[in-house]
Amino acid sequence: MKILVINPNTTQSMTDTIGHAAARAAAPGTTTVTVQPDKGPVSIESQYDSAFCVPGMLEIIKAAEEEGGYAGYVVACFRDPGLEAAREIATGPVIGICEAAMHAASMLGKGFSVVSTLKRSAKVQYDLARKYGFIDQLMSVRAAGVPVLELEDAHSGAADKVKAETLKAIEEDGAECVLLGCAGMVDLAQRLTQETGIPVMDGVTVAVKMVEALAGLGLGTSKIVSYAPPREKPYTGAFAANAPGPVHKRAAE
Amino acid sequence: MKILVINPNTTQSMTDTIGHAAARAAAPGTTTVTVQPDKGPVSIESQYDSAFCVPGMLEIIKAAEEEGGYAGYVVACFRDPGLEAAREIATGPVIGICEAAMHAASMLGKGFSVVSTLKRSAKVQYDLARKYGFIDQLMSVRAAGVPVLELEDAHSGAADKVKAETLKAIEEDGAECVLLGCAGMVDLAQRLTQETGIPVMDGVTVAVKMVEALAGLGLGTSKIVSYAPPREKPYTGAFAANAPGPVHKRAAE
Amino acid sequence: MKILVINPNTTQSMTDTIGHAAARAAAPGTTTVTVQPDKGPVSIESQYDSAFCVPGMLEIIKAAEEEGGYAGYVVACFRDPGLEAAREIATGPVIGICEAAMHAASMLGKGFSVVSTLKRSAKVQYDLARKYGFIDQLMSVRAAGVPVLELEDAHSGAADKVKAETLKAIEEDGAECVLLGCAGMVDLAQRLTQETGIPVMDGVTVAVKMVEALAGLGLGTSKIVSYAPPREKPYTGAFAANAPGPVHKRAAE
Amino acid sequence: MKILVINPNTTQSMTDTIGHAAARAAAPGTTTVTVQPDKGPVSIESQYDSAFCVPGMLEIIKAAEEEGGYAGYVVACFRDPGLEAAREIATGPVIGICEAAMHAASMLGKGFSVVSTLKRSAKVQYDLARKYGFIDQLMSVRAAGVPVLELEDAHSGAADKVKAETLKAIEEDGAECVLLGCAGMVDLAQRLTQETGIPVMDGVTVAVKMVEALAGLGLGTSKIVSYAPPREKPYTGAFAANAPGPVHKRAAE
Amino acid sequence: MKILVINPNTTQSMTDTIGHAAARAAAPGTTTVTVQPDKGPVSIESQYDSAFCVPGMLEIIKAAEEEGGYAGYVVACFRDPGLEAAREIATGPVIGICEAAMHAASMLGKGFSVVSTLKRSAKVQYDLARKYGFIDQLMSVRAAGVPVLELEDAHSGAADKVKAETLKAIEEDGAECVLLGCAGMVDLAQRLTQETGIPVMDGVTVAVKMVEALAGLGLGTSKIVSYAPPREKPYTGAFAANAPGPVHKRAAE
Amino acid sequence: MKILVINPNTTQSMTDTIGHAAARAAAPGTTTVTVQPDKGPVSIESQYDSAFCVPGMLEIIKAAEEEGGYAGYVVACFRDPGLEAAREIATGPVIGICEAAMHAASMLGKGFSVVSTLKRSAKVQYDLARKYGFIDQLMSVRAAGVPVLELEDAHSGAADKVKAETLKAIEEDGAECVLLGCAGMVDLAQRLTQETGIPVMDGVTVAVKMVEALAGLGLGTSKIVSYAPPREKPYTGAFAANAPGPVHKRAAE
Incomplete structure (x- = not known):
């Protein structure tokens, strides 16, 4: 099985980190390919950044599908940008790392917290938990006060800050699992x-395993209505080449 | 007061329709300017279309803000694409037409329905109602089975189909107000x-009035945390020019 | 457009404060008339007070409607007393100041708090937020510990207490907007x-603008079912004159 | 134990019906007294009617408390008008008949429906179920299309209409208990x-038993914050005599 | 009326405590019988304990029903174990003490807290409140840090710890009623x-009164669908004798 | 990796069916062992049956853990009986088949339905969806009207009935995925x-893959509070041998 992991930002070192983690998580027989878009933000720390990472990510998936597709896709940013759009153009499962981690946590403990990067992202996590159905299980979102790219710097003290918030989530907020709220924290999960002594999860590895699980059963995205392929139509200007092509089997509309 | 209304798709005739409606709705003393992006889908009927309309829309708002900004902004697509990203870069209020119509309906009747274009959009409306807090008031979403651009064609029978679903929403679903779920239906609202005999609302005109209301009180988007300006950083490739610039007054992070 | 603003308590100085604020908020072309009932509590600080302010308020609206009606009505108490009853007898929109402020806040920031007068009112605000759909956005209700009428006294220190709680709501509770939970605080909003640096809103001015917005589009209360005119019937005793008269066009029942 | 049952409308025959049912339900040792206000609507079929029944009802409770009070109070209208205001001035429990029936139903079956009088009341029942916490258990609200006072007329066919809707609630909506949504239906419950073969409940008898249950344990309304006695203050005009008097033990504010 | 109160653990002294409380609460004319299973845990402090108390409890109810049944049943453990299974085999009402206390509290104050034994039980209380519909009213769950059987020991200081948490619930969490979250705390309620000065409730006495209330009206468990008698079938091994027997009147399936 | 799949009923042929499906689903390197309790119901169609399947199932897990444990456990009944109790005594993940299927469905489509056996189980599915957080995504529960053991009979027409309800769920209820609500339907999933053309899922195979996913990452159940090992204590009578033994590392309480 081949899984395509997409780091939606354009920082190669982060793609590498994610790629190594994905590869380690993969079962024998699974190949993970980790890529990044050719355009967009170097890190995703706002809804604005998020909006500009999506087109490049969708281009990658569209091209992959046109060449036969992967067994499934992982969107490796904890805001799960463009997840629903990706599902419309993919055949296999498309799983976001926030989503994957929340699903896993809800099966392993009663109540989890997210330890995220910046305070401005906290309410995005609440929104996602609400959308996915896990709001009753989300005990808190704690910001470590660390910008995404500092996570790459071993001397930044970022790991200590993440650990400190993890402990507070356990002791003060009732978290029984903790989710690391940024793909850049992937290497901290096992250590924490x-x-x-509790499950501390990064989303990248969990999402890879979730794709393996679903695709391994032959399950893909439901194409019947909401995630049916986009209708064929022209796009104009710089996005002309992104226009959805003809759909062979028309879904219910 | 100057309000910028953005049709996020690239169909000029639809921008014109929206623009005329916005202008008619505006109070004396309000000027509305209605524009469309220079790139992206000719109509927005999927999350994929939605993803590709946002960058162009954000460019428009960013440019406008750099030239002094408008009193407020209207996002004239009933999926409210890019609303939160837009708020991060705007100073005035930014209001989506789905959002505006739902707010209005919830003050005018007990329970409303949305009459939308295609069935594939229905659950998007439920998601938005859930996000905004109006899910208990959303009696149903009915699809007229009309693609967006057919709304422009007087001979398509689209208006009759929209009316038929509006009546069913009233009689069968308990709707006391009906929202027309596409900016292209703006001219039907008054007639219906x-x-x-009940309030049938299009979102464009309501959103214009909501911006007038909020901006008229000197109220703008809260810039303190979630909608603080995006952090300055490089964007790569084709989006390099969209990178967020320096932020003068740093918000809480 | 003429808007009737009703202070549901019987304190003239408070009616004056509200009236001046309403008038300042009104657009050119809008006239606001601010009145108070001829009977009832001098301030509204309990559900009991609330119950006794409603009959006088409904009398005012019923009389106004019999004389041709206003474009819309504002109920200027942050408990939104009698809102649904008022909608049954009005043709135009009827908007409560708590409701209006919550709607506005939810379009301007992610999460708001209410700074109210007395602790005993706090859970009423939660109930209203739940009813209107904004409970997920209500970060906290903070009581300034100030009885309503002390707000009128410049030497009471009330303004400082309100400001102190506003700052705590921002710093400790995650509020990105703050609503002043009493019509008597209307003059503090702009200053705070x-x-x-965040939107601090009083409900009176927002409600006036919301009525302008809706009535300006020709939208009124939906009279089809829930807010249909009360059925004609006798009332006995001291309320005999308040009995609902004949309804010309019968709504669905 | 003495329980005061208040029919909030002013129709003596309905007070009698309620009174007989209450007396039959009372345990040995319980005395029920059933009264009606001296002013207000002859039946309660709108929020407007509701608003005008409350002052008279509160006068009754206030007077009762001043004379030593009852063990508890029943508000015998299925809209539960004035319930929270009544709790502020009562010492014993105050229970609404809608509330009581919903509590009982939720302990006897998985999912209940309300069979009500007129369609215009349906969404009020949803609002109450939402407020009390039973919305997930409310399978449907069905209107028999019978005005309140027709229930008194044996030849009106009202009983048959109520039965027909009860059967539909069971067969089509998944109701496992049915609540009769008007105090005037009290005599139908046992027969239905x-x-x-399922529990069909009227609220009057259930509310009497609930007051017996709570008051029998010495439990009363919590007077600490939300239902603390209203603050002493003047009321003006026709309601001057209703002003709350001095409170001997001040609650937290 | 005869009510069967079941202490689902196997500690006789606790059964005695519960039995005395139940008897004191019962109305004249009500007889309470309090029993315990012949197998299972000596106290119930985990979901595992809970699982092993249920079979013995169901045996008791099944045997009781085969001998003519009781007017109703009380499940006297604050986790409400086996409540739905019990309802399937009982004709009268079956009420859990957690359930009963939450219903009562929600009619007596705006918001309640639970003071429980061990921290590990806290989220069980949230789950129950969510299931019953009272999550919005549950202000907090506080653990006194007292194992169940220490409550029996007058020298353990347990009562003081329970009181301390009760006071914190009132002062810090906004509780207006407090529920004692263990049947073993039944003797503390009146004192606290x-x-x-606020209603502090144990569930045992409230549940007895609730059964009296419902059974006193001739109301029993709805047997139509969800709580219909279990289908006849063999059980194997040590549970062979627990197999459900023939059902005389088949319910809807 | 070794996974223990427990069929909680005592019908060997059903254990075989489940076992074959589990084995087929397992990845290379995973061994599944499928067992059934030595006591309890031959099928689980009520909460009463459910209560009597749990002790035997917990005995199996307890014994397995004492012998070193499995990588994880699957509870193969769509009511997810005893899931939380099992988590308290297991170290690895414990996953129910209803839970697993709901998680999977929520990542593959917008809205799913459950096609179950008997009508009496329908509301149990709603309760589980509510507990797990998927209630907004649960479009309907449809009962095929087939008792569990008839699924084993090729001539019963059961498969056709399940298919018919699956199609109705898609066409009438908006299901984009369908979950087969009984472990006995496991062989129908692939065919349907x-x-x-949409994902039709059985829970057994999905749960096996979910355990593989989580255990493959070294993740187990959080033992810190809610799922900490049960406290050591005596059990009496026939359950004496089930008493929880000493816990080596004490969790927070």
Whole structure:
């Protein structure tokens, strides 16, 4: 099985980090390919950044599908940008790392917290938990006060800040699992699991396993209505080449 | 007061329709300017279309803000694409037409329905109602089975189909107000209000009035945390010019 | 357009304060008339007070409608007393100041708090937020510990207490907008907006603008079912004169 | 134990019907007294009617409390008008008949429906179920299309219409209990329970038993914050005599 | 009327405590019988304990029903174990003590807290409140840090710890009623009600009164669908004797 | 990796069916062992049946853990009986088949339905969806009217009935995925996926893959509070041997 993991930002070192984690998580027989768009923000820390990472990410998936597609796709940003649009153009499952981690946490403990990067992202996490159905299980969102790219810098103290908030989530907020709210924290999960004694999850590895699970059963995205392929139509200007092409089997409308 | 109304698709005739409606709705002393992006889908009927209309729309708002900004902005697509990203870069209020219509309906009757274009959009409306807080008031979403651009064709029978679903929403679903779920239906609202005897609302005109209301009180988007300006950073490739610039007054993070 | 603003308590100085604020908020072409009932509590600080302000308020609206009606009505108490009853007898929109402020706040920031007068009112605000659909956005209700009529006394220190709670709502509770939970605080809003840098809203001025917005589009209360005119019937005793008269066009029942 | 049952409308025959049912339901040792206000609507079929029944009802409770009070109070209208205001001035429990029936139904079956009088009341029932916490258990509200006072007329066919809707609620909506949504239906409950084989409840008798249950344990309304006695203050005009008097033990504010 | 109160654990002294409380609460004319299973945990402090208390409890109810049944049943553990299973085999009402206390509290104050034994039970209380519909009214769950059987020991300091948490619930969490979250706390309720001035409820006595209320009206569990008798079938091994027997009147399936 | 799949009923042929499906779903390197309790109901069609399947199931898990444990556990009944109790005594993940299927469906389509066996189980599915957070996504529960053990009989027409309800769920209820609501339907899933063109899922295979996913990442149940091992204590009578033993590392309480 081949899984395409997309880092929606354009920082190669982060793509590499994500790629290594994805590869380690993959089962024997699974190949993960990790890529990044050729345009867009170097990190995703706002809804504005998010909006500009999506077109490049969709281009990648559209091209992949035209060449036969992957068994499934992982969107490796904890805001789950463009998830629904991606599902419209993919055949296999498309899973966001926030979504994956929340699903996993809800099966492993009663109540989880998210330890995120910046305070401005906190309410986005609440919105996602509400959308996915996990709001009753979301005990808190804590911001470590660390910009995304500082996570790459071993001397930034970022890991300590993430750990400190993880402990507070456990002790003060009633978290029984903790989700690391940025793909850049992927390497911290295992260490914090050991140090805290509770499941501390990054979303990248969980999402890879979720795609393996679903695609392994032959399950893909339901194409019947909401995630049916976009109707064929022209796009204008710089996005002309992104226009959805003809759809062979028309879904219910 | 100057209000910028953005039709996020690239069909000029639809921009014209929206623009005329916006202008008619505006109070004396309000000027509305209605524009469309220079790139993207000719109509927005999927989350994929939605993703590709947002960058062009944000460019328009960013440019406008750099030239002094408008009193407020209207996003004239009933999926409210890019609303939160827009708020991060705007100073005045930014209001989506779905949002505006739902707010208005919830003050005028107990329970409303949306009459939309295609069935594939129905659950998007439920998601938006859930997000905005109006899910308990959303009695139903009915699809007229009309693609967006057919609304422009007087001979398509689209108006009759919209009316038929409006009547069913009233009689079968308990709707006391009906929202027309596409900016292209703006000219039907007044006629259907008269013919049905209940408030039938298009979102464009309501959103214009909501911006007038809020901006008229000197109220703008709260810039303190969630809608603070995006952090300055490079964007790569074709989106390099869209990178957020320096922020003068740093918000809480 | 003529808007009738009703202060549901019987304190003239408070009616004056409200009236001046309403008049300042009104657009050119809008006339606001602000009145108070001829019977009832001098301030509204309990559900009991609330119950006794409603009959006088409904008398005012019924009389106004019999004389041709106003374009719309504002109920200027932050408990929104009698709102649904008023809608049954009015043709134009009827908007409560709590409702109006919550709608506005939800379009300007992600999460708002209410700074109210007395602790005993706090859960009423939660109930209203739940009813209107904004409970997920209500970060906290803070009581300034100030009885309503002390707000009128410049030497009471009330303004400072309100400001202190406003700042706590921002810093501790995650409020991105703050609503002043009493019509008597109307003059503080603008000052606190400037001093805190976030939208601090009073409901009176927002409600006036909301009525302008809806009535300006020719929209009124939906009279089809829930807000249909009360059925004609006798009332006995002291309320005999308040009995609903004949309804010309019968609504669905 | 003495329980005061208040029919909030002013139709003596309906007070009698309620009174007989209450007396039959009372345990040995319980005395029920059933009264009606000296002013207000002859039946309660709108929020407007509701508003005008409350002052008279509160006068009754206030007077009762001043004379030593009852063990508890029943508000015998299925809209539960004035319930919270009544709790502020009462010491014992105050229970509405809608509330009581919903509580009971939720302990006897999984999912209940309300069979009400007129269609215009349906959404009021949804609002109450939402407020009390039973919305997930409310399968439907069905209107028998019978005005309140026709229930008194044996030849009106009202009983048959109520039965027909009760059966539909069971067969089509998944109701496992049915609540009769008007105090005037009290005599139908027992008969329909036998004829349908499921619990069909009127609220009057259930509310009497609930007051017996709570007051029998020495439990009364919590007077600490939300239902603390109204603050002493003047009322003006025709309501001057209704002003809340001095409160001996001040609650938290 | 005869009510069967079941202490689902196997500690006789706790059954005695519960039995005395139940007997004191019962109205003249009501007889309460309090029993415990012949197998299972000596106290119920986990979902595992809960699972092993249920079979013995169901045996008791099944045997009781086969001998003519009781007017109703009380499940005297604050986790409400086996409540739905019990309803399937009982004819009269079956009421859990957590359920009963939450219903009562929601009619006596705006918002309640639970003071429970161990921290590990806290989220069970949230789950129950969510299931019953009272989550919006549940202000907090506080653990006194007292194992169940220590409540029996007068020298354990348990009562003081329970009181301390009760006071914190009132002062810090906004509780207007407090529920004692263990059947073993039944003797504390009255004392804490007096000492705190708010209703402090144990569930045992409230549940007895609720059964009296419902059974006193001739109301029993709805047997039509969800709580219909279990279908006849063999059970194997040690549970062979627990197999459901023939059902005389088949319910809807 | 070794996964223990527990069929909680005592019908060997059903255990075999489940076992074959689990084995087919397992990845290379995963061994599934499928077992059934030595006591309890031959099928689980009520909460009463459910209560009597749990002790045997917990015995199996407890014994397995004492012998070193499995990587994870699957509870193969669509009511997810005893899930939380099982988590308290297991170290690895414990996943119910209803839970697993709902999680999967929510990542593959917008809205799913459950096609279940008997009508009496329908509201149990709603309760589970509400508990897990998927109630907004649950479009309907449809009962095929087939008792569990008839699913084993090729001539019962059960498969046709399940298919008919699956199609209705798609066409009438808006389901984009369908969950087969009984472990006995496991062999129908693949066939119905092909025949309907949407993901039709059985829970057994999905749960196996979910355990593989989580355990494959080294994630287990959070033992910190809610799912901490049960406290050591005696059990009496026939359950004496089930008493929880000493806990080596004490969790927070």
